[in-house]
Amino acid sequence: GENVEQHPSTLSVQEGDSAVIKCTYSDSASNYFPWYKQELGKRPQLIIDIRSNVGEKKDQRIAVTLNKTAKHFSLHITETQPEDSAVYFCAASISGSARQLTFGSGTQLTVLP
Amino acid sequence: EAGVAQSPRYKIIEKRQSVAFWCNPISGHATLYWYQQILGQGPKLLIQFQNNGVVDDSQLPKDRFSAERLKGVDSTLKIQPAKLEDSAVYLCASRTTSGRGYEQYFGPGTRLTVT
Numbered sequence: 001g002e003n004v005e006q007h008p009s010t011l012s013v014q015e016g017d018s019a020v021i022k023c024t025y026s027d028s029a030s031n032y033f034p035w036y037k038q039e040l041g042k043r044p045q046l047i048i049d050i051r052s053n054v055g056e057k058k059d060q061r062i063a064v065t066l067n068k069t070a071k072h073f074s075l076h077i078t079e080t081q082p083e084d085s086a087v088y089f090c091a092a093s094i095s096g097s098a099r100q101l102t103f104g105s106g107t108q109l110t111v112l113p
Numbered sequence: 114e115a116g117v118a119q120s121p122r123y124k125i126i127e128k129r130q131s132v133a134f135w136c137n138p139i140s141g142h143a144t145l146y147w148y149q150q151i152l153g154q155g156p157k158l159l160i161q162f163q164n165n166g167v168v169d170d171s172q173l174p175k176d177r178f179s180a181e182r183l184k185g186v187d188s189t190l191k192i193q194p195a196k197l198e199d200s201a202v203y204l205c206a207s208r209t210t211s212g213r214g215y216e217q218y219f220g221p222g223t224r225l226t227v228t
Contacts, residue, residue, distance in 0.1 A: 004155075006155075034215070034217075043204070043219040043221050046216050049216070051215075093215075099208070099215065100146075100158055105154055105155050106154065106155050
């Protein structure tokens with residue numbers, strides 16, 4: 001089955017700096033890659049996603065890039081703010097009726113004021 | 114629209130006891146998932162339903178875990194008997210099968226502590 005590796009496990013940045021989180025996946029059939037943000041004690045919430053027919057997607061301060069050849073994708077957060085502090089999970093899915101998500105192990109992002 | 118509802122939010126039980134969790138998905142969402150999230154890890158899929166049928170339960174420890182989705186709406190997940198390693202947050206998620214249908218919406222989860 002699919003395996004998703006996520007790095008780093010913890011990341012501290014100064015407010016205003018950029019943060020980058022990287023994930024690799026094993027199944028070349030995967031074609032949907034969402035990123036979820038989970039604040040302490042709360043539910044995971046989708047912040048951005050990308051499909052394999054697109055190489056990059058941006059939404060304000062957040063962007064995701066996908067390299068299908070290398071089977072890796074990354075989350076980029078620019079101009080970080082304290083409220084960006086949370087655990088971020090990447091995931092991968094194969095299209096079809098199942099569309100099951102395989103999650104990475106998470107990255108604890110801390111934005112220092 | 115109302116989100117995914119789960120109850121209870123917290124549960125503490127002793128090992129070998131049984132426990133049940135309830136999930137009410139977003140109205141109209143045909144697909145429902147149960148995930149187990151152990152502290153410090155990503156959610157791990159336990160079981161997936163499409164309407165009231167099981168799509169995948171390959172990662173469900175069937176000797177102690179069971180789940181059902183009667184009438185294709187609400188779902189319950191049961192553990193009997195519980196073990197210490199079952200301590201985790203149990204997340205329910207739902208997804209529509211119409212249109213894009215990619216995003217999974219998560220409930221707030223049930224935090225289970227087994228002592």
